[in-house]
Amino acid sequence: MIDQVPLTHILFLSTALFFIGAYGFLTRRNMITMLMSVELILNSVNINLVAFNRYLHPNIDGVIFTLFIITIAAAEAAVAIAIIISLYRKINSIDPEQVDELKF
Amino acid sequence: MTAYQIWFYIIASMILGGALLAVTARKIFRAAIALLVSLIGIAALYYWMHYEFIAAVQTIVYVGGIVVLIIFSIFLTHNPGHTIEEPVSIREAFAFTGCFAGFAFVFSLLNRYSFEQTGDALNHTMQVADVGRALLSTGNGSYLLPFEAVSLLLLAAMVGCIVIAIKIRTHK
Numbered sequence: 100m101i102d103q104v105p106l107t108h109i110l111f112l113s114t115a116l117f118f119i120g121a122y123g124f125l126t127r128r129n130m131i132t133m134l135m136s137v138e139l140i141l142n143s144v145n146i147n148l149v150a151f152n153r154y155l156h157p158n159i160d161g162v163i164f165t166l167f168i169i170t171i172a173a174a175e176a177a178v179a180i181a182i183i184i185s186l187y188r189k190i191n192s193i194d195p196e197q198v199d200e201l202k203f
Numbered sequence: 204m205t206a207y208q209i210w211f212y213i214i215a216s217m218i219l220g221g222a223l224l225a226v227t228a229r230k231i232f233r234a235a236i237a238l239l240v241s242l243i244g245i246a247a248l249y250y251w252m253h254y255e256f257i258a259a260v261q262t263i264v265y266v267g268g269i270v271v272l273i274i275f276s277i278f279l280t281h282n283p284g285h286t287i288e289e290p291v292s293i294r295e296a297f298a299f300t301g302c303f304a305g306f307a308f309v310f311s312l313l314n315r316y317s318f319e320q321t322g323d324a325l326n327h328t329m330q331v332a333d334v335g336r337a338l339l340s341t342g343n344g345s346y347l348l349p350f351e352a353v354s355l356l357l358l359a360a361m362v363g364c365i366v367i368a369i370k371i372r373t374h375k
Contacts, residue, residue: 132231138238138269159337169261169264170356176269181365
């Protein structure tokens with residue numbers, strides 16, 4: 100059964116996923132791949148919530164929170180991609196370094 | 204080692220391998236496919252924890268929605284076979300050091316703290332009817348107000364996307 104794998108192993112997995120996502124967000128120079136890193140970070144949070152719910156909490160609150168996070172992540176990804184596409188039309192590039200129109 | 208443990212480590216290596224490839228691959232399309240592998244692995248992890256409903260939601264929304272959206276936007280903004288620019292090396296070194304230090308810190312914290320497993324939590328099974336009841340009822344432990352707020356947020360995001368990305372033709 101599930102208690103053969105301790106909770107800390109799942110938390111190690113989600114920690115590793117979070118920092119892989121953070122590394123990608125800091126090093127990528129392309130807005131779409133930065134968005135992909137943000138998705139990894141959000142998913143690591145979801146894994147944490149679901150694992151805590153499974154191991155420690157005999158209720159479904161963690162699952163409901165995960166559902167809300169998935170919904171908001173979908174909305175966020177859609178808005179981000181709309182911004183990326185309209186930016187690409189304007190400056191013909193999606194490198195965040197070249198977006199400096201608002202720079203004073 | 205039982206089959207249950209072996210499945211967990213297979214799923215974990217699938218998630219982490221996909222994620223590593225997604226943040227380091229030099230071809231953007233390859234990175235998107237690696238992200239797909241990682242997200243399917245996360246759905247498998249939910250399935251492994253006996254949360255079948257949330258695994259289905261993860262598959263539908265992430266694998267069927269967000270990754271397809273990302274692939275579409277790659278096709279709209281890149282030539283096929285485009286290679287991504289190398290990261291700035293000083294920034295890459297700093298990011299790697301920071302992320303590794305953060306991981307080591309959290310790892311040591313988690314190692315020191317043992318979570319007490321509660322027996323009745325492990326035997327608790329989730330019915331999909333419970334989710335529906337929690338989302339659509341008022342009172343203690345129910346989420347009707349956030350549910351309605353999220354539906355408004357989705358509507359606002361949808362309208363906002365159309366407004367941002369629409370191309371207005373001007374007649375001359």
